[in-house]
Amino acid sequence: MATINFGGVDETVITRDEFPLAQARETLKDEVIAVIGYGVQGPGQALNLRDNGFNVIVGQRKDSASWEKAKSDGWVEGETLFSIEEAAERGTIIANLLSDAGQIAVWPTLKERLKPGKTLYFSHGFGITFKEHTSIVPPADVDVILVAPKGSGTSLRRLYLAGGGLNSSFAVYQDATGKAYEKAIAMGIGVGSGYLFETDFQKEVFSDLTGERGVLMGALAGIIEAQYQVLRQRGHSPSEAFNETVEELTQSLVPLVGENGMDWMFSNCSVTAQRGALDWKGKFREATLPVLNELYDSVASGKEAERTIQRGSTPGYRQELEAELSELRESELWQTGATVRKLRSK
Ligand SMILES: NC(=O)c1ccc[n+]([C@@H]2O[C@H](COP(=O)([O-])OP(=O)(O)OC[C@H]3O[C@@H](n4cnc5c(N)ncnc54)[C@H](O)[C@@H]3O)[C@@H](O)[C@H]2O)c1
Ligand SMILES: CC(C)(O)[C@@H](O)C(=O)O
Ligand SMILES: [Mg+2]
Ligand SMILES: [Mg+2]
Structure with missing residues (x-):
């Protein structure tokens, strides 16, 4: 963890030098990362994770355009591509990359499969911060983490393929296992982030919604x-x-x-x-x-x-x-x- 001075203010930043890919792989070696949703972030993160050597599967609605896209990206039905229910069942890290509105309808399905010790991962603070509107309230015995790439999933993938990385915010909302912080950083490195900037769920969603609007x-x-x-x-x-x-x-x-x-x-x-x-x-x-x-x-x-x-x-x-x-x-x-x-x- 490096302390970097930004225009006079010290902030915590994680660099790939101090938390290399090998360490990220070691941290998540026993995890099955289930990427739920294959829209824009889904493909970028799932493909980068796969190419970085993580154990990753995709969960997507069958017979949708995104299902076909996942197949054409090399995800194999029954091996690495499943229905949302099955992927959430198999995954130990459930990466919720459905659209922010879509996450509400699917939440009961995911919640049911969030067994103690599993990890719930987001790329936006939306669902958790606006829980009055989303009803997304995770069980107390799971880790809840966030890695939000600061750019399009398309750029995340392109930069990765070009040998670079897109900077991301990361945060821990709930640390049930004592390992949530390390898992968040490992996921950040795995999905192809360059530098990782620490934040919290509310700050991420407030700044993100303001920035894009x-x-x-x-x-x-x-x-x-x-x-x-x-x-x-x-x-x-x-x-x-x-x-x-x-x-x-x-x-x-x-x-x-x-x-x-x-x-x-x-x-x-x-x-x-x-x-x-x-x-x-x-x-x-x-x-x-x-x-x-x-x-x-x-x-x-x-x-x-x-x-x-x-x-x-x-x-x-x-x-x-x-x-x-x-x-x-x-x-x-x-x-x-x-x-x-x-x-x-x-
Ligand atoms: N688009 C980006 O590049 C970007 C960047 C940073 C963070 N994020 C965050 O990442 C997450 C995913 O965003 P996205 O833009 O990739 O999502 P998206 O809008 O592309 O949708 C992702 C998937 O959700 C599925 N989906 C939507 N509603 C559903 C439902 N009711 N049931 C089942 N499946 C449903 C769609 O089929 C699609 O495959 C969001 O939290 C978003 O804020 C996105
Ligand atoms: C790519 C953006 C705009 O940064 C992201 O926040 C999104 O919602 O798609
Ligand atoms: Mg956004
Ligand atoms: Mg954004």
Whole structure:
């Protein structure tokens, strides 16, 4: 465990050097990890665990698209691919990677199979933190741990295959065996994390729901739409509006931020751009602060969880969601994006 100073604040971080893969394998050598759910995180985590040499099986609803995907990823029915019930029966670590709303309906099935000494694993603090809405209350004699990769399951798998790792948060909610902390770290290493940052279930879910609704996804999509609309209404062509709003962001400037920080990106732009961006950033910050505070309140009060559950348990919701994504995809902005993406030189 390393103590690392982040901008003046000391935090605990686990590195792969101090908890190597061999130690993670040793820690979990007698465990059967049952990955329940094969959507986005399921495949990333299950495949990384398998390739890292852990004993892993997958539990998924039969005759679903995800069942077929699991088969095409090499999971074998009756050997490593089972119904949710059977996988939960066989697993000693039950990795609950169903959708957050889906976890509610399946909880009685999993709870029944959580025998003393088993481990219940999540990749989100949602089910436990919002137990008033989810009714997910684990038995006292099981370990309850969390490893939440900070990014898409797709990136988790891609980075693993490229020899890297995606950073994750980890937490222990309940330590019945005295080994929960070590198991959480071992699972974190096994699923392909780079560095592991310690947190608790509530902090993970509050920050995660805020981040994805805010800067990472919701605010990003919203501010892009607003700027594109202004440029179009002021007479700019679709390609010009798109290039100045999205293409340059993803292809040039955000990679520079990722590489060496905001000031580094700024200093690689003209003095004209720097002056204007420094002058305007405060206005954007002040304009969005009330919205972000409203968002955090909505997360902390459980309103966001309630809405996620309510919408997510509506029959036909996946099709509704797909229709909303399709509307986004078909909009002038993102159709322009599809064309611009074809014009990238290799
Ligand atoms: N998507 C990500 O990359 C990501 C990143 C970090 C954490 N997480 C967390 O990981 C967990 C899994 O997320 P996901 O995005 O992979 O899930 P998902 O939405 O892709 O769904 C996973 C699986 O749940 C199954 N499912 C849903 N409802 C069900 C039900 N009622 N009965 C049986 N099966 C059902 C689906 O068939 C699917 O295979 C969640 O807790 C999520 O918050 C996800
Ligand atoms: C990938 C994200 C946005 O970080 C995750 O939190 C999710 O819910 O999918
Ligand atoms: Mg999330
Ligand atoms: Mg997240």
